[in-house]
Amino acid sequence: MTDYHAPHPLVPLAQDLDPNKVTPGLLGFVVFAVIAVGLWALMKNMNKQMKKIDFEEQPAPESKVPAPRD
Template structure:
């Protein structure tokens, strides 16, 4: 390998990840990017609005509890 890179110093006792390490990292980065893109698409479909009936029940529960502060 030292004859392929005559300008760089190569230490035979040094361990480096090499091309395989880079490829594994690149595949993992692409997988995370794909998962994030998919998550954003699915989160966009979620409706966070609470139905009116549930809001009224929650408001009634807070006013019916003893010791609740009213403003």
Template sequence: MGGVTATHAFGRPLVSLAEVNQDKVTPGLLGFVIFAALAFGLWMLMKNMGKQMKKIDFEEQAPPAAPAPSDPEAPRP
């Protein structure tokens, strides 16, 4: 059985550079990093909002009673 040489380790590349379309625009690494930072920031904001909402002590109050209707025969100003 023969030994593994350096040429076996590299093999044929999965995509040759001739097959890559140079006119195609992709987000690349910078796009991924920006998207990940925005997602992380949103997650942190939502986590903080949850903490702030738990601090609120809300007690629902009854609506004020409607004023009693005055005498319907009384003259209106």
């Protein structure tokens, strides 16, 4: 018994597709492109913020442990 109650009229059309030949299509490309552009913008902004940092490392404090004798 393979009676399906489709909530949408296009769902039965999807059953005819071969699952091995389905590709992401235009929607998959658009989503990937939006994520890529967002990542590029974040990296560009982070690079800009890192260039603003003026950091000078302080020298390590002298150790009070005596040096070993030979």
